[in-house]
Amino acid sequence: MEINRFGYYWLDTWILANVIQLATQDFCTRFLNHTNDPCGRQYDQMTQAARSAPANIAEGNSRHSTSKETEMKLTDVARATLSELANDYLNWLLRQESIPWSINSSEYKAVSNIRLDRPDYNDDVLYKSSIHILAQKHKFDQWLTSEDSLVVANCLLVLCNRLVMMIGRQIERQLEVFKVEGGFTEGLTAERLSYRKQQSVHADAPTCPLCGKPMIKRIAKKGINSGKEFWSCSDYPKCNGTKPV
Secondary structure (H helix, E strand, C coil): CHHHHCHHHHCHHHHHHHHHHHHHHHHHHHHCCCCCCCCCHHHHHHHHHHHHHHHHHHHHHHCCCCCHHHHHHHHHHHHHHHHHHHHHHHHHHHHCCCCCCCCCCHHHHHHHCCCCCCCCCCCCHHHHHHHHHHHHHHCCHHHHCCCCHHHHHHHHHHHHHHHHHHHHHHHHHHHHHHHHHCCHHHHHHHHHHHHHHHHHHHCCCCECCCCCCEEEEEECCCCCCCCCEEEEECCCCCCCCEEEC
């Protein structure tokens, strides 16, 4: 039951997103001030982008059983906000005439080679997941607690780009499942269309002049015939056959 309620707590993407959110909040508190961020706008944008990532991963996963299409869309929103946050860290480096770590640098490799532990929450999810998230964050303390903002920004840039790729693979898996299984909401739509097709046959509806399949009575939503009924092919949108009522 706990796993069903908190399924996203087991996702590495959600765990790393929380690490990035905590580290971003700390970065903004420590390094943004009235001189480099006089209106506090960058603080708001960066912390909100960091918050959006775990929030959308969680919400998307919570929609897994009802609409896989919505799940993929929300997960993709998380990826987009992380890309935005990564660009903020890149901009921070460039503003100070610094460049990001090369992928061949020892620092980049050290951060990239750190792997997250597998979660083991048993039946105390909220308590143990909080301990787990903090433990994963501490793996990067060597860079995240540095007094040099360039070191912290570089580390978070690596983590943001790493998570963007992880979320990309997660969306690919979601898409494969969707192709095979569809989703609850999508299934309801198919069931409703099937029912309407059956009803049209029972009502002695005319056959489509283009493909010969039974037609369904619909109501025009726009144009000069808006609000009026018309016959539409039950195989729409594959077939655009129509007839006036």
